[in-house]
Amino acid sequence: MKIAFLSESPADEAVLRVLVEGALKEKPTVASAGYRARGWPNVLQVLPAVIRHLHFNTDVDTLVVTGDSDDSPVHTEAHDAPQYYHPHCRMCQLRATFRQTSKRFPAAHGRLRVRRVVGVAVPALEAWLLCGVEDSVNEAAWVEGQARGILPYTRAELKLRVYRTERPSLPHEIACAVREAERHRRDLRRLEYDFPGFAALLRDLREPIPKIS
Amino acid sequence: MIASVAFRNFKALRNTSLRLSPFNLVIGANGSGKTSLIQALQQLRALAKLPLGDPAAVTRVGGSEISFAFDAPHLGVTARLGCVDDVVCDLLQVDSVNRAEWEDVKAGLATMRSYVFDHVAMAAPAPRASGARLAGDGSNLAAVLARWQRETPAAFDRLQTELTRWLPEFTGIVLPEDAGGLVRLGLKIGDAEGPVMADNLSQGVFYVLGILVLSFDPAPPAVVCIEEIDRGIHPRMLREVRDALYRLSYPAAMGETRAPVQVIATTHSPYLLDLFREHPEEIVITQKHGHESRFERLADRADLAELLREGSLGDMWFSGILGGVPEES
DSSP, rough: EEEEEEEHHHHHHHHHHHHHHHTTTTTOOSSSSEEEEOOHHHHHHHHHHHHHHHHHHHOOOOEEEEEOOOSSSSOOOOGGSSSSOTTTTTHHHHHHHHHHHHHHHHOBTTBBEEEEEEEESSSHHHHHHTTTTTTTHHHHHHHHHHTTTTTSHHHHHHHHHHHHSOOOHHHHHHHHHHHHHHHTTTHHHHHHHOOOOHHHHHHHHSSSSOOOO | EEEEEEEEEEEEEEEEEOOOOSSEEEOOTSSSSSSHHHHHHHHHHHHHHSSSOOOOHHHHEEEEEEEEOOOOOOOOOOEEEEEESSSSSEEEEEEEEHHHHHHHHHHHHOEEEEOOOOOHHHSSSSGGGGGSSSTOOOOTHHHHHHHHHOOOHHHHHHHHHHHHHSTEOOOOOOEOTTSEEEEEEEEEEOOOSOOGGGSSOOHHHHHHHHHHHTOOOOOOOEEEESSSTTTTOOOOGGGHHHHOOOOHGGGGGOOOSSSEEEEEHHHHHHHHHTTTTTTGGGGEEEEEEEEEEEEEEEEOOOTHHHHHHSSOOOHHHHOOOOOOOOOOO
8 A cells, every 4th residue: 555645744644654554453654655635625736636646646555645625514424425515514525625636537556546535634733643541632522613613613722732732843843743643543432432533534445445346 | 123014006915914923934936925024024124114105095096905013012013115106106104102102113124135046146246345235145255254253253153164064065154255356265175275256155154144144144134034045055955044044043943042033934845845844834825816816825614633743834735735836827
């Protein structure tokens, strides 16, 4: 398996690498270049080009993409219904971008298309990092807060809790983020249970690579 | 250090004021007043060294004036630059509760530094004795590094470690000195036999080194002004640039114990601006309309939260939504 990551920062990519390794129980080969977007909606803007590049120019078979939900509507089971698409749900947007970009591609490099592995961190990746440390931080709490109009925490608060400063240096941010991701690596079940946006990523990762039969 | 600056009839800054934070990133069109802000601070520094002017002289000039207020514990001090025309300001009047307070402010202002790095000057050999403080164009870079290596090796080591993290192709700094006392700069590359000397290093490497010298200065100034902080640096490395500046302004956040340095930096990079999404209070936009400019704090925009939901700061700046873009005929 050869994996590429599209993330918003080197810290996000470092976390994804640990979590994906934990899910696979092995160290995959990772495409050398880390593909980077400059926050949402830039993820959506660059994703088609990254998919196209990986499909035609590389032997990468899996692209892992995550985004933060920020204040957008959170993906629910209802969005998974056939033909359903929520225009403001970032999971729906990412999946649709994969679908639309790849649908007319001819097979290349021994696979039909690059496997899609998509997750959305609600409301930000730091919530995943606090999972199991702070019981109040989970996707359900955020969704409930959105419904009530009183959010349980802000993204800035989550970052402060993880990094202990409002302005972490990049090495500090990576070190803190990886430390928390390593905590999850051996047993991802709590993260999967508390954050359906991560569970979706794991489900994608368990799908077979669409190879030429 | 400096709490605010107010301009009246100074170049394009006809009637505007700006609250300064510990860190300030100033964006805007060319000729909109970014450099004028820094020039005003430089002029304050220069005139603060001299005997104070006659208060009557300042008011006599009329017209152009630049006023400064200072942060605690110097809230009782205000300084006014009086101008002989709308460009040349050479009279300083100070209102201070007591003289000691002004002397304290003056001492801080005396350390203030402004930088516009020049990679050609930075590549040149520098006299060994010139390394006390990085020159405004960075022209004594080699001498400063050599001095750090001799006198503050811990700071030199930290800078070198950070440099090799930013630019992993390099493994260290070499600073050979010739018989005439000129220090030259070179960087070691992996297993290569000899170092790459300054005249073969890329432009961006000098700018990175300049930023790192400011960031790891063992005796930093109270205020640092830096123009075009993103110049010559790959967009993916701008996070490191931001962190290096934050190391100055928010030392505690980086595990440092020294006093904060007030930073005023300018940029034309939307990519750098993107990195301030979580701290819009640190962004200053110079808005130019015709021949007149004024300052705006991004955080003062009432619709900022809604705007941030729609896209990146950099894209919004480029689009014109935030202002601070060139006027079109």
